[in-house]
Amino acid sequence: MDFGQYIDPLDSISQRKDFYGYEGKDSGLAAITTLASSLDYTSSRSSLKLLLPLADPAQVLNVPVIPIGTLLAATHPFAANPPYLLSWLSPQISAPDMLQPKLFEKLVTENFETVPAKLLLQLATAFEEGGLCDKSGTFFYKNHLSKSNVPVLAIAGDQDLICSPDAVYETMKLILEPLVTYKVFGELGGPHFAHYDIVGAQRAVDLVYPCIIEFLNHHDTA
Template identity: 70%
Template structure:
């Protein structure tokens, strides 16, 4: 399909002002299709190419179509095509890409800068950051590799959300349409930013959103506003699709669906501190405990922060709540200090 597109284009616009732009896009298309023949990207590119070919063929079937009209229509569609192509390339990654590429790169950089005596690092991960650390430990032991981690702290993280009533289940309905329609991204950040005013002003239609982020009176209003408007980003559909496996029997799986990350965690010898918030609606305490119970007891320390009479901790209060510096950080520092050989 891409070859047909380029052939049609070269015949019609060889001498037009669009030629340079077309050459640039054709080079990008050729490179992508050569390296991604079996990927969802190739499928999406072929779909986009078909749209352009259809426009050209319709113009050729018309009776003496004015070339400038066809060029104008083609130029407009070509711009949309290029934007979609750039979007597909930019967001072509999932959880396993994070695990296999980003985490090792970060560790390599920190290792080079800090030069630990024992060649090991201390790691802290919140939410998906903690999930990545769990997954890394599991992958390393199953492959017989050294994790190069002396100790790990996870905050509001789990490999298996099935026993909980996590509100992340709200994202699952977005996954199937994204897969069917070949939508490359879910603009979560934009959606939350748009909804935020309705959560803080009468009639408070989306006031429930605030409880997902912070418990009542636990985060400064200005900090909460900055968090909602700046922290959340566009999510690759492939990442969302993989994370939804954490809500199915067996918990989080790799992109092929054959490797269950929780199956090997019990073999790890790395000490872990697993923290949870009592009012965390995203990763409830029972979800955290579901992963904790897989770890040998002598290697895991599990704490749920929050009291019946307050203060309470929601998902982001563990890192940015008013009481975090007094209650959470000292707990983390004490634990990591016990395993810091430097």
């Protein structure tokens, strides 16, 4: 990918509003599922705020990408091995005992790539008044959720420190109530779900995936 000619995917969505059901147009979607997603983090304590200090220097220095993957791979040994100086990083990804150690290590050291600085700058608007907006700063996505007629299953993890259940709810409450189903995975006595457990943990196969399939199948045949 040529990051020098990075095309903002969120901005391209706002430029093709008719395709996504904006302004009363048919989206062509029977139903959708969101996984640990929010358009507004202003009221949450999301750990994504840790990335915000990288945004301004990247803009000032005109840095094309932020090497998130390299940074995580470099810090992993300090989080996974004694004296566990960065042990607080592990719960950002997975709750205890949800991912096998080798799978967890592979996820951290091989899964994450560089992040375009322009994308990071735009995602930073999710922590500002009005929530996530396009690069023009005039189109706020959450303001148009109430215009959608597509059923949504919004899934959150009970121990997600990146996108907490509260952050998910802040977005989903803007969708017309008959259309939205809000589901938090995780029980008081376990299992618990952090950010990547919703997708990658074995318990996700047993608990999360069947819920998604049932929801989509129900609306696909409705």
